[in-house]
Amino acid sequence: MSNCKRCNRPLKTTQSIERGYGPTCKKKHDEAEAEFLKRQITIDEYAEYEAKAVGR
Numbered sequence: 001m002s003n004c005k006r007c008n009r010p011l012k013t014t015q016s017i018e019r020g021y022g023p024t025c026k027k028k029h030d031e032a033e034a035e036f037l038k039r040q041i042t043i044d045e046y047a048e049y050e051a052k053a054v055g056r
């Protein structure tokens with residue numbers, strides 16, 4: 001029996017077990033990850049901008 005990596009509740013479906021998250025936690029995890037990636041891109045773009053500004 002597998003448990004959710006986020007809330008540690010037992011996973012009922014094969015799909016959830018494969019994911020390692022229950023449906024709700026998978027959604028929240030994806031949202032958090034998407035937000036994280038969005039910030040990462042923003043920081044990278046900012047770093048690129050800074051590099052250009054410095055290297056003129």
Ligand SMILES: [Zn+2]
Pocket residue numbers: 004005006007008009021022024025
């Ligand atoms: Zn969960």
